[in-house]
Amino acid sequence: MNRRDRRRQGKAGAAAPTATVAPLSVSTMLMGLAGQDAAAPVVATPVALAADPVQSLLARERQQRELAEELARQQRTLAAEPDSELLLRSVGRLQLRLERRADALITYRRLLQLKPDHAEAAHLAAILAGATPEKADADYVAKLFDAFADNFDRTLTHWLDYRAPQHVATAARAALAGRVAEHALDLGCGTGLLAPEMNGLVRRLDGIDLSPRMIEKAAERKLYHQLEVAEIVAYLAARPARFDLLLAADVLAYFGRLDDVFAAAQAALKPVGHFVATVEAHSGDGFSAGKSGRFAHGEGYLRQAAQAAGFAVASLQPVALRMEDGKPVPGLVFALGLQAGAD
Numbered sequence: 104m105n106r107r108d109r110r111r112q113g114k115a116g117a118a119a120p121t122a123t124v125a126p127l128s129v130s131t132m133l134m135g136l137a138g139q140d141a142a143a144p145v146v147a148t149p150v151a152l153a154a155d156p157v158q159s160l161l162a163r164e165r166q167q168r169e170l171a172e173e174l175a176r177q178q179r180t181l182a183a184e185p186d187s188e189l190l191l192r193s194v195g196r197l198q199l200r201l202e203r204r205a206d207a208l209i210t211y212r213r214l215l216q217l218k219p220d221h222a223e224a225a226h227l228a229a230i231l232a233g234a235t236p237e238k239a240d241a242d243y244v245a246k247l248f249d250a251f252a253d254n255f256d257r258t259l260t261h262w263l264d265y266r267a268p269q270h271v272a273t274a275a276r277a278a279l280a281g282r283v284a285e286h287a288l289d290l291g292c293g294t295g296l297l298a299p300e301m302n303g304l305v306r307r308l309d310g311i312d313l314s315p316r317m318i319e320k321a322a323e324r325k326l327y328h329q330l331e332v333a334e335i336v337a338y339l340a341a342r343p344a345r346f347d348l349l350l351a352a353d354v355l356a357y358f359g360r361l362d363d364v365f366a367a368a369q370a371a372l373k374p375v376g377h378f379v380a381t382v383e384a385h386s387g388d389g390f391s392a393g394k395s396g397r398f399a400h401g402e403g404y405l406r407q408a409a410q411a412a413g414f415a416v417a418s419l420q421p422v423a424l425r426m427e428d429g430k431p432v433p434g435l436v437f438a439l440g441l442q443a444g445a446d
């Protein structure tokens with residue numbers, strides 16, 4: 104952050120750039136495009152839930168026009184302040200939202216020249232350059248969700264018709280088949296949207312998340328026995344045979360390769376335990392990384408990774424995870440149980 108950015112941040116009381124940034128819309132957050140700027144004034148209209156397709160199209164066109172105007176405005180400011188980290192980040196996000204991938208790559212590379220350890224720029228530049236990283240950087244994820252914590256619930260439930268917690272709860276209920284899980288863990292619990300859905304299904308529910316601000320929000324619900332800022336794989340690996348139920352609603356989108364998280368989950372489950380989660384569906388083989396910085400997984404890859412970790416697939420179903428640009432985002436919800444004979 105240069106001196107001018109710092110002055111700007113001091114004045115605003117938060118890290119708000121001078122320029123008005125990305126509307127808090129649709130994919131803004133889930134695409135990894137929100138961040139601290141989510142507090143900035145909204146310049147375009149969210150279009151996620153427009154029921155009428157014509158209205159939805161018009162709203163999207165209006166939004167794209169407003170974003171393009173905003174980008175042009177910020178690029179003019181950037182020309183006068185070429186080393187502004189905040190402006191570069193904001194311009195990169197706008198370019199991504201406008202599908203200007205080549206321009207966004209140039210912007211993120213410029214940001215990396217100035218700040219080689221900029222986690223968001225590194226992650227998105229790698230994807231834009233055609234790489235498929237194995238997972239999202241922990242620092243990037245923590246900062247992204249810290250910045251989004253205050254707006255998460257409203258944006259996800261109001262604008263995006265977010266359903267991942269409900270899908271996970273339904274699949275968990277089926278896997279439990281009338282039993283109550285003694286000790287469940289909500290992996291990447293965020294603000295705790297899953298907790299109320301698990302009412303009556305678990306005796307004790309803990310939660311972990313990389314983002315301290317998301318954990319603070321989850322604590323306000325007073326539905327978790329214990330909450331901790333922690334990384335999923337490391338946390339699970341340190342707790343062998345501890346849990347009856349592991350839950351992950353819209354969290355595996357921050358993991359590309361699933362081997363480590365599946366192996367850690369397998370080891371952390373008691374013998375009759377289940378791991379219930381959603382992924383964004385990828386139509387091809389393996390997994391893919393989107394311009395959003397999030398990952399999507401193919402069903403074949405999911406099954407193969409689960410089996411390799413010693414899991415049997417108890418259920419797997421296609422679901423709509425949320426709306427984006429007026430369309431449902433396809434996902435899979437699945438429940439894994441330990442294979443007979445697995446350690």
Ligand SMILES: C[S@@+](CC[C@H](N)C(=O)[O-])C[C@H]1O[C@@H](n2cnc3c(N)ncnc32)[C@H](O)[C@@H]1O
Nearest residue numbers: 248291292293296312313314334335352354357
């Ligand atoms: C899209 S949010 C979903 C939050 C919550 N599960 C829900 O359904 O509302 C993804 C959450 O996963 C967390 N997360 C992503 N990768 C993580 C990791 N490796 N360890 C812990 N938390 C992680 C993020 O910080 C974020 O809060």
